[in-house]
Amino acid sequence: xxxxxxxxxxxxxxxxEQMMDVEKVIIVxxxxxxxxxxxxxxxxxxxxxxxxxxKKDVTIAVTGGTTMASVANAMVPLNVKCLFVxxxxxxxxxxxxxxxxxxxxxxxxxxxDYRLLHVPDPLSETLYQTIINEPSIAETLSYIKxxxxxxxxxxxxxxxxxxxxxxxxIVEKLTSEKAVSEAFGYYFNREGEIVHKVRTIGIQLEDxxxxxxxxxxxxxxxxxxxxxxxxxxxxNDVLITDEAAATEIVNQY
Ligand code: BG6
Numbered sequence: 719x720x721x722x723x724x725x726x727x728x729x730x731x732x733x734x735e736q737m738m739d740v741e742k743v744i745i746v747x748x749x750x751x752x753x754x755x756x757x758x759x760x761x762x763x764x765x766x767x768x769x770x771x772x773k774k775d776v777t778i779a780v781t782g783g784t785t786m787a788s789v790a791n792a793m794v795p796l797n798v799k800c801l802f803v804x805x806x807x808x809x810x811x812x813x814x815x816x817x818x819x820x821x822x823x824x825x826x827x828x829x830x831d832y833r834l835l836h837v838p839d840p841l842s843e844t845l846y847q848t849i850i851n852e853p854s855i856a857e858t859l860s861y862i863k864x865x866x867x868x869x870x871x872x873x874x875x876x877x878x879x880x881x882x883x884x885x886x887x888i889v890e891k892l893t894s895e896k897a898v899s900e901a902f903g904y905y906f907n908r909e910g911e912i913v914h915k916v917r918t919i920g921i922q923l924e925d926x927x928x929x930x931x932x933x934x935x936x937x938x939x940x941x942x943x944x945x946x947x948x949x950x951x952x953x954n955d956v957l958i959t960d961e962a963a964a965t966e967i968v969n970q971y
Contacts (some may be wrong), residue, residue, distance in 0.1 A: 730964050734957070737968065738949045742956045749962030750785075751938035756960050761788030763958050764869065764935050768796060771931060772867075775799035779865035779921055780824065781806065781902065782817040785935050786871050790820045793827035800830035803861045805870060806903055806920030807839035811881060833858045839903065839918035850919055862920050868929050872936040873900045874944045888914065899944035901934075908943065908971075910950030923952070931955045942966035 722728055727745045734743040744763050748756035768778075775798050780786055782804075802825045804817030813819055818834045825832035835858050837849055849855055873881070875897035879889050895913035897905040903916035904923055912923075926932050936945050937960030945959060946967050 727961065730961070730968065733968055734959075734964055738946070738954075738957070740949060740954050740957050743964070744956070744958045745964045746937070746958075746960050748960055749937075749939055750960050751940050751962065756937065757785060757788045758791065760785060760935055760937050760958055760960060761790070761792035764789045764933060765792045765794060767933065767956065767958065768867070768869075769794070772796050772798055772800070775801075776867055777801045777803060777861055777865040778824075778867045778869060779803050779805040779862050780817055780821050780868075781870040782808070782811055782815050782820060783871035783873065784815055785937070786817070786820050786869065787815055787823075789869060789935060790823040790827065793824045795827075795829045800825070800828050801861060802828070802830060802832040803858060803865060804833075804835045804920065805862065805865075805868060807835055807837035807841065807918040833861055835859075835862070835920060837919055840916045841918050843917065846917060846919065855919070859919060863925060865921075866930040868921065868926060868932045870901055870932070870934060872934060872941060872944050872948045874898065874941060875900050875905050879905075882916075899947040901948050906947050906951055908947050908950075910947050910952075912951070926952065933958065935959075937963045939963060939966050943971060946971035 731743045731745050746759040746763050750756040802821035804821050808816045821832045878900040896907045897913045898908050899906045905914040907913050933956045935958045939962040942963045
């Protein structure tokens with residue numbers, strides 16, 4: 719704690735909390751764009767925060783991505799009954815970065831339970847209507863909708879569109895509407911307004927209002943604008959980020 723104060727991280731946290739109107743900001747030293755251990759530190763900070771807040775049995779919904787994968791790597795038993803569920807359907811990402819894989823890994827390390835969601839993302843409208851009525855999927859969906867903690871990452875809009883092998887006409891739309899961030903399959907402009915949404919099942923933005931905690935974990939200087947954009951669109955509970963992203967946000971956004 720002393721070292722953190724000396725290095726100015728505590729001051730930076732307070733500054734960001736005020737700037738972004740976020741209840742709590744936790745900053746780890748370094749830049750996760752440059753050093754992989756910094757991303758691991760983000761994961762560790764997220765687990766430490768979970769340990770602090772979780773006092774009773776909980777359902778935790780988790781998105782995919784490399785940052786969430788590092789949270790899974792850092793997971794330890796939380797000594798309550800935890801159920802981990804993927805926040806949304808898979809995104810055709812690398813298997814180790816898919817929410818399904820991540821929740822299974824978290825549950826194993828935490829000695830908790832998990833449910834999987836085996837649906838494509840994006841979903842066509844017809845498949846969507848059929849799939850939400852499928853009993854096993856409907857059951858998992860009800861756990862997801864009732865999750866009290868949501869853990870998620872943020873991506874840069876165009877980087878995520880590319881990772882998801884998004885159709886050209888949608889990439890054009892994202893470019894012309896100046897999308898800068900992506901989270902939960904929603905794309906936002908710098909004001910935090912939704913400019914596009916991927917049709918899939920699972921957590922929708924409006925569901926976040928009824929959770930106890932929304933924990934956003936995202937770092938790296940390159941994500942500064944994406945983080946600033948996402949944090950604008952709602953009052954968030956907790957942001958766990960790194961020094962490079964935080965410094966860039968304070969200076970530029
Ligand atoms: C994806 C999530 O899997 O990971 C996205 O569905 C998120 O919502 C992204 O933006 C972040 O990925 P990373 O690898 O930068 O942590």
